[in-house]
Amino acid sequence: MGISEAMLNQALSQSFFQRDTVLVARELLGKHLVCRMPEHAQPIVCKIVETEAYTQDDPACHAYAGPKGRGLTLYKQPGLSYVYFIYGMYHCLNVVTEPEGRAGAVLFRALEPVQLPAEVTLNTKGPGRLCKALGITKAEHNEILLTEETSPLYLMEGEPVADDEVITTTRIGISLAQDYPWRFYIPGNPWVSIKAKPNVISAKSKI
DNA sequence: GTCGCGATTTGCT
DNA sequence: GCAAATCGCGACA
Numbered sequence: 091m092g093i094s095e096a097m098l099n100q101a102l103s104q105s106f107f108q109r110d111t112v113l114v115a116r117e118l119l120g121k122h123l124v125c126r127m128p129e130h131a132q133p134i135v136c137k138i139v140e141t142e143a144y145t146q147d148d149p150a151c152h153a154y155a156g157p158k159g160r161g162l163t164l165y166k167q168p169g170l171s172y173v174y175f176i177y178g179m180y181h182c183l184n185v186v187t188e189p190e191g192r193a194g195a196v197l198f199r200a201l202e203p204v205q206l207p208a209e210v211t212l213n214t215k216g217p218g219r220l221c222k223a224l225g226i227t228k229a230e231h232n233e234i235l236l237t238e239e240t241s242p243l244y245l246m247e248g249e250p251v252a253d254d255e256v257i258t259t260t261r262i263g264i265s266l267a268q269d270y271p272w273r274f275y276i277p278g279n280p281w282v283s284i285k286a287k288p289n290v291i292s293a294k295s296k297i
Numbered sequence: 298g299t300c301g302c303g304a305t306t307t308g309c310t
Numbered sequence: 311g312c313a314a315a316t317c318g319c320g321a322c323a
Contacts, residue, residue, distance in 0.1 A: 152315080179305060216317070262316090264314090
């Protein structure tokens, strides 16, 4: 089962992102990320299997200090990408949420490749690895609209994920606001990053 | 399997 | 100057 052209031409609208950040993070699970890479004729399609939410009032959020510096991007229009460079070697991909003027973002932590060119393999398990695999950089992919099919990177509908099929835990790799239950993932999916032992807040799924 | 550590740049103090 | 929304590797169990 491939991804049809009709599906590829239906990017998620700005209104999807112009909502509560935690809700958007949860609802992005199962959605598809489309990536047009210069070296491949066919677009690469990946399913989102793990996300984290970051909000304006969240000490761990880059926008916590206010609309200045790199956090300024998070106050801009919903649906915009936010790519930052970390640990001297990795990029992380986010999408801006909430109405313009209020900050919020969802970090993409893991993807499952669902449509790849032949003989291509990607390691999209982890926020740094997925950016490396898809060639996402701050220079080329920061502050681009993920709501436009013409973008090198955009979001579209995917496979619905029921509320009771989602695991909620604390976030990975941060020292501030460690107790916020704002990480979401699809249980049992082999592409979910494991690392550390997050505090599982809810796991209604029948594994 | 888990644990600890170092790499290497950016941006804010 | 230093901590960071990470990862790969080697040691050990």
